[in-house]
Amino acid sequence: MLLQTLPHNPSPWFRTKTARWLLANLSLGLLYLLLMALVTPAFPDRPPIWPSAAVAMLAVIIGGLRWLPGIIIATVMGHLAIMDYPMEWSLWITLGNALGLAANAFLINRFIPDINHALESGRGVALFALLTILNSAMSAGFGAFAISFSLQPETHYGAAFFSWFIADMTAILLLTPALTLWWKDLQAPCLLMHGNLEMWLAATSLIAMTAILFFLPSTDATSLLRTGIFMILLPLVWVALRFPQRSTFTLMSVVFIISVSGTLLERGVMSELASPYTRLQLILISAALITLLVSAMSVERRRIMDALNQSYATLEERINERTLQLSDNLRYLEILLDNIPIPMVITRPDQSIVIYANLAAADYGGYPLDKMIGSNSTMYFQHQENFQLLRKKLEENGSLNSHEVALRHRDGHTLWALLSAVPSRYNDMSVLIFAFQDISQAKQRELDLEQLVSTDALTRLATRRYFLQRAADLQRLADYNGQPFALLMLDLDHFKQINDTHGHPAGDKVLVSVAECFRQSLRPDDLCGRLGGEEFAVILRNTGKLSAHCGADRLRIAINNLQVTIDSGQTITPSVSIGGVIYHPRSPSEGSETAPSSLQQVRMEDLIEDADQALYLAKHSGRNCVVFV
Numbered sequence: 001m002l003l004q005t006l007p008h009n010p011s012p013w014f015r016t017k018t019a020r021w022l023l024a025n026l027s028l029g030l031l032y033l034l035l036m037a038l039v040t041p042a043f044p045d046r047p048p049i050w051p052s053a054a055v056a057m058l059a060v061i062i063g064g065l066r067w068l069p070g071i072i073i074a075t076v077m078g079h080l081a082i083m084d085y086p087m088e089w090s091l092w093i094t095l096g097n098a099l100g101l102a103a104n105a106f107l108i109n110r111f112i113p114d115i116n117h118a119l120e121s122g123r124g125v126a127l128f129a130l131l132t133i134l135n136s137a138m139s140a141g142f143g144a145f146a147i148s149f150s151l152q153p154e155t156h157y158g159a160a161f162f163s164w165f166i167a168d169m170t171a172i173l174l175l176t177p178a179l180t181l182w183w184k185d186l187q188a189p190c191l192l193m194h195g196n197l198e199m200w201l202a203a204t205s206l207i208a209m210t211a212i213l214f215f216l217p218s219t220d221a222t223s224l225l226r227t228g229i230f231m232i233l234l235p236l237v238w239v240a241l242r243f244p245q246r247s248t249f250t251l252m253s254v255v256f257i258i259s260v261s262g263t264l265l266e267r268g269v270m271s272e273l274a275s276p277y278t279r280l281q282l283i284l285i286s287a288a289l290i291t292l293l294v295s296a297m298s299v300e301r302r303r304i305m306d307a308l309n310q311s312y313a314t315l316e317e318r319i320n321e322r323t324l325q326l327s328d329n330l331r332y333l334e335i336l337l338d339n340i341p342i343p344m345v346i347t348r349p350d351q352s353i354v355i356y357a358n359l360a361a362a363d364y365g366g367y368p369l370d371k372m373i374g375s376n377s378t379m380y381f382q383h384q385e386n387f388q389l390l391r392k393k394l395e396e397n398g399s400l401n402s403h404e405v406a407l408r409h410r411d412g413h414t415l416w417a418l419l420s421a422v423p424s425r426y427n428d429m430s431v432l433i434f435a436f437q438d439i440s441q442a443k444q445r446e447l448d449l450e451q452l453v454s455t456d457a458l459t460r461l462a463t464r465r466y467f468l469q470r471a472a473d474l475q476r477l478a479d480y481n482g483q484p485f486a487l488l489m490l491d492l493d494h495f496k497q498i499n500d501t502h503g504h505p506a507g508d509k510v511l512v513s514v515a516e517c518f519r520q521s522l523r524p525d526d527l528c529g530r531l532g533g534e535e536f537a538v539i540l541r542n543t544g545k546l547s548a549h550c551g552a553d554r555l556r557i558a559i560n561n562l563q564v565t566i567d568s569g570q571t572i573t574p575s576v577s578i579g580g581v582i583y584h585p586r587s588p589s590e591g592s593e594t595a596p597s598s599l600q601q602v603r604m605e606d607l608i609e610d611a612d613q614a615l616y617l618a619k620h621s622g623r624n625c626v627v628f629v
Helices: 017-042 051-082 087-111 115-120 122-151 157-184 197-215 220-226 229-242 245-264 276-339 359-365 384-397 440-454 464-481 495-502 504-521 545-560 597-619
Strands: 344-348 353-357 400-408 414-426 429-438 485-492 527-532 535-540 576-583 626-628
Touching (some): 017 051, 051 087, 051 122, 051 157, 087 122, 115 157, 115 276, 122 157, 157 245, 157 276, 229 245, 245 276, 344 359, 359 429, 384 400, 384 464, 414 440, 464 485, 464 527, 464 535, 464 597, 485 495, 485 504, 485 545, 485 597, 495 504, 504 527, 504 535, 504 545, 535 545, 545 576, 545 626, 576 597, 597 626
Parallel strands (some): 576 626
Antiparallel strands (some): 344 353, 344 429, 400 414, 414 429, 485 535, 527 535
């Protein structure tokens, strides 16, 4: 039982949270002391650079308050053992460092929640610079007090503060970014340039230029090179724009080490200047801030470009998926329409072009399927006015349901169908989908019955009722098209005398001959009807007054040239008087297209009355003439 309660795979001690905390504090403390031991012998007085400050800032950035104990202990030990400061002043300086680092830890936790990407934006670089100034000022304030009041009384407080402040700030700006990224990426490859020729060229140029500027012997040439010291910014900016941040900050640290080393050996462009370290520190601080900002902007630009590329890739993928989906849907739709027994046609509403037709539609109209695709849909309508009324209803209602139309078969005979149409999308275009139901047989029976009541039994012309009905339809169409027409009233001269002299069979034969003359003389689209007895009416479509007068006169002459032979062998030469009127379509403001049928009927009766008045004038002008009012 005891063995069962023991963990089977206990974690090693060095992997525990406490062990990692101790190891981190010990490592940072030893690194702090090592850098202090390296710098102090080279500068017996207050060193112009203080790399240990960069290690302390690293501890705050990575571990916050958890890693401060190691830095605090190392600070006390270093000032006691290496700097040889008294205990009370070592503790005092440590207090200043600790307060500055604690304040930074609080501000980082408050304003930089994502510390892993703190230096990847302009805002993060600005906050890092402010934290550096705060930490350096706090440490310099306490340290300068210790130096000027006890350790080196001859040193002015302001001078001590500035020296301490700028030494800490230079080290933090130039070393902490590289140390932070290397500490965080311990598992990442140690390659700086990843075999990139451009990066090797930039790094070599930067290091070579820095070495030339800071390791040349003190000669007259150095005074010339001094004017171009800021030229190292060119390869440094190049590096910041093109390198990963870890490589950029590492090379920035190398520039810092080379420049300080050359100046320490009294070589290079700073060797003959007064306060060489102060000048160098100011130059390096400026270079560090510029590099940090350029690198952050480069990272932001790359991130934006990656996001845009990802967006473009996602958009392109969605477009491809959508295109594939539309293609599949289009294929399924065509398969469905190809196999449905109902005639189906798809047209573009703006051009009336057929872009799809199924086999049922081709068989129904007798047209080859490949000839239908790309053709104009108007060619399949028997009467153009039907097509125009169809378009009008589609514009008004958006769709059609069981609209009766007369279509044209390939051999010319009429096909009657109930047409339905709905708007839709086809191949990413706005289209109209038409479906047809064949009603030709039922329509033919209807026409046969209608003909019994619409066709005059003797003359085979339209009856008065059917004429007035068709005239009203033509009037509405004229209003829609804006095209005038002529209404003619015709009356055979002295027809009563023919009946009285030769008998009614002879009069009927004259009427039949006149009706046949009408059919031969008029156009197919014109309308002719027998209103009663010897009175006829004709509508000449799309005709103005001049052409209507000429047409009426030709009709009169044709009738006057008739020679009707009756059963007795005698010949009758009829003549006709014609009265006419021109109908001009009403403007849209009059609402002609929406007027009720009763109003249309009254209007046509008014036209007939006007034409009758003209006919009256023709008869009283000697007959056998044409008069228009």
